[in-house]
Amino acid sequence: MTVEEMIWDLSQLVENTDPASIQRTLASMVTEAERIRDTYHGKIGGLHAEGLLKLLELKDTFTLTFEGAAMYCSLLYAADSTCDVAKQLNDAARRASMQVGQALAFIDLEVGTLLAENRALVTDPVLAEYQHYLEMILRRVPHMLSETAEQLTIVKDKNGIRAWQQLQGDWLSTRAFDIEVEGETRTLPYGKLIGFYQSSDRNLRRRANQVVYEGLGRDEILWASALRAVCADHLQMCALRKYPTPMTQSLIANDVDQQTIDSLMATIEKNVGLYRRYLRLKATLMGLPHLANYDVVAPLLHVPEKDYSWPQSRKAVVEAYRGFDEEMGAWADEMFEKRHIDGEVRTGKRSGAFCASWLAGKSAYVLQSFNERMGDVYTQAHELGHAVHAYIASRAQKPSNCEVGSCIAECGSIFGELLLTEQLLSKAETTAERQAILANVLDEFGMAAFQVSARVFFEQSLYAAIEQGAFLDGDTVAALWTAARDKIYGDTVTWLDVMKWEWTMKPHYYLSNYRFYNYPYVFAQLFVFALYRLYQEQGAAFVPKLKRLLAAGSSKSPRALGAELGFDITSVAFWEKGMKQAEVFINMLEETLH
Ligand SMILES: [Zn+2]
Numbered sequence: 001m002t003v004e005e006m007i008w009d010l011s012q013l014v015e016n017t018d019p020a021s022i023q024r025t026l027a028s029m030v031t032e033a034e035r036i037r038d039t040y041h042g043k044i045g046g047l048h049a050e051g052l053l054k055l056l057e058l059k060d061t062f063t064l065t066f067e068g069a070a071m072y073c074s075l076l077y078a079a080d081s082t083c084d085v086a087k088q089l090n091d092a093a094r095r096a097s098m099q100v101g102q103a104l105a106f107i108d109l110e111v112g113t114l115l116a117e118n119r120a121l122v123t124d125p126v127l128a129e130y131q132h133y134l135e136m137i138l139r140r141v142p143h144m145l146s147e148t149a150e151q152l153t154i155v156k157d158k159n160g161i162r163a164w165q166q167l168q169g170d171w172l173s174t175r176a177f178d179i180e181v182e183g184e185t186r187t188l189p190y191g192k193l194i195g196f197y198q199s200s201d202r203n204l205r206r207r208a209n210q211v212v213y214e215g216l217g218r219d220e221i222l223w224a225s226a227l228r229a230v231c232a233d234h235l236q237m238c239a240l241r242k243y244p245t246p247m248t249q250s251l252i253a254n255d256v257d258q259q260t261i262d263s264l265m266a267t268i269e270k271n272v273g274l275y276r277r278y279l280r281l282k283a284t285l286m287g288l289p290h291l292a293n294y295d296v297v298a299p300l301l302h303v304p305e306k307d308y309s310w311p312q313s314r315k316a317v318v319e320a321y322r323g324f325d326e327e328m329g330a331w332a333d334e335m336f337e338k339r340h341i342d343g344e345v346r347t348g349k350r351s352g353a354f355c356a357s358w359l360a361g362k363s364a365y366v367l368q369s370f371n372e373r374m375g376d377v378y379t380q381a382h383e384l385g386h387a388v389h390a391y392i393a394s395r396a397q398k399p400s401n402c403e404v405g406s407c408i409a410e411c412g413s414i415f416g417e418l419l420l421t422e423q424l425l426s427k428a429e430t431t432a433e434r435q436a437i438l439a440n441v442l443d444e445f446g447m448a449a450f451q452v453s454a455r456v457f458f459e460q461s462l463y464a465a466i467e468q469g470a471f472l473d474g475d476t477v478a479a480l481w482t483a484a485r486d487k488i489y490g491d492t493v494t495w496l497d498v499m500k501w502e503w504t505m506k507p508h509y510y511l512s513n514y515r516f517y518n519y520p521y522v523f524a525q526l527f528v529f530a531l532y533r534l535y536q537e538q539g540a541a542f543v544p545k546l547k548r549l550l551a552a553g554s555s556k557s558p559r560a561l562g563a564e565l566g567f568d569i570t571s572v573a574f575w576e577k578g579m580k581q582a583e584v585f586i587n588m589l590e591e592t593l594h
Contacts, residue, residue: 006310008342008365010075013068013358019085025069026096032062033103044110049126052111056130056400059107063399064360070097071356078367082348112141132555133400139252143241161233161512164226168510177211197294200301205294206496213498216505220474223504228472231462234515246463250516255405255557259570261519267575268453268522269487274579275450276492278442278586284593285435293495297447300439302432306374310343313370313377317384320423321416325543331391332384335366343370353379355386359399364390374440378417385416393553401555406520407527408558412550414528431592438589445582448525450488455518458484458503477503526578533581534565
């Protein structure tokens, strides 16, 4: 294997990689956006169906024309933030995108007004391909403010509510903690400390949790203040925008309804016993009488880490997709063949992993740091699931219908992980290996479905407490946090006392205009487990169904997509199907003990 194979080839995104030529493309992108504004601003209200179609198609053509250049800049920077050319191009692309955003912001506002006055347009056959896109705009209309008020909101947030988010981020990135590592006391930044949470040294995991949360708890006055301000701002904006509940904004953004999310969360509550059963099993596998909070996502001690080379990983992942569907396997393989994956580990590269859809190329680009661990193979399968989703949706849909919301966006990726699990289990040679694979799947499931649910319950209880007139000081918030947590874990896990301050470090609670951001993770996890259950039941007959779901992109709501599969996602019965699959995995893990 050459290292070359692990480095992506971004040149395919642009006609010419000369920085000056890319800068020229970015400049013409802004000019074109301004031209669209000059043509349409103030005139959308007078459009008929054909005219509106022309505008929407023009917007899509715009996306396809300039997507490559903008992507080239941001991906070049993600791959190496120390490179001067990358820095300049990334800056230029961000500036240009912002200018485009400002120039074209009027479209949604004016289209919204047009639709509110002429609702028949939404179902006009001429606009059939854009129907759901228009429905989404229409759903936001009753909550829009005047153009001046919207501009004022942006200014208010910039100097007001966003400051809390900035402060929280700055605090975490500038704090240092004293901790004993290998017999020596060292002073380390937060980013290093959280790396110890996954250490195989149990005492180190405990110490890392202890010092971090002790440090965070010391500033509880600050965090409680911040949280009160964020909540109060949100409630104020809900009143101004006429949102009936604190969750409405998020429901609209995620294209779902209250009943669906209520059934989802009720299913979680009903099944905490199942998750606790897994946690007790994990304790047994780790040789512990009882799990502490720092063991919940820790690796199983007795399992040796198996190394996977890049070609081995490619083979396992491509075979996993191919076993499901030949075409999906071929797309996954093409990602390697065309060098659309950056796996090399290097300094200056963005940490974590992501997949960026490339609609014009009907493909995608994936970035990850491949360290030859099983986790890296899973990351690859996950990101390639996003890529396959992009391949199939970009072939079937207009760009406007490829903006898949968070509830559905993880369908290809989590499903891909389950296909890989099947593949790895079929090749596993030892019981320990089987246990590691199953525990990995169940840890992920437990985190996304249950741990994240505790955060949803916490956020719900915050607003309920405010409604009842409670003053949210640090201790009150901590009590709400531990109550939400205990609803999930019961007495299956022992918590360090300082873990009551865990809420203080979750960035999401401080983000402006981003309330209730957690439940889509729960949704996605359980939705895909339900799909996988269906695949187990129906075999090959299920394959075209999943492909149709992925090919729909954002042209249909999650509820409509579920209905096409014969599911009513507003019912608890549907979500139980996902739980059933989790139970199958837990049973398999339990069997390894006999
Ligand atoms: Zn993902």
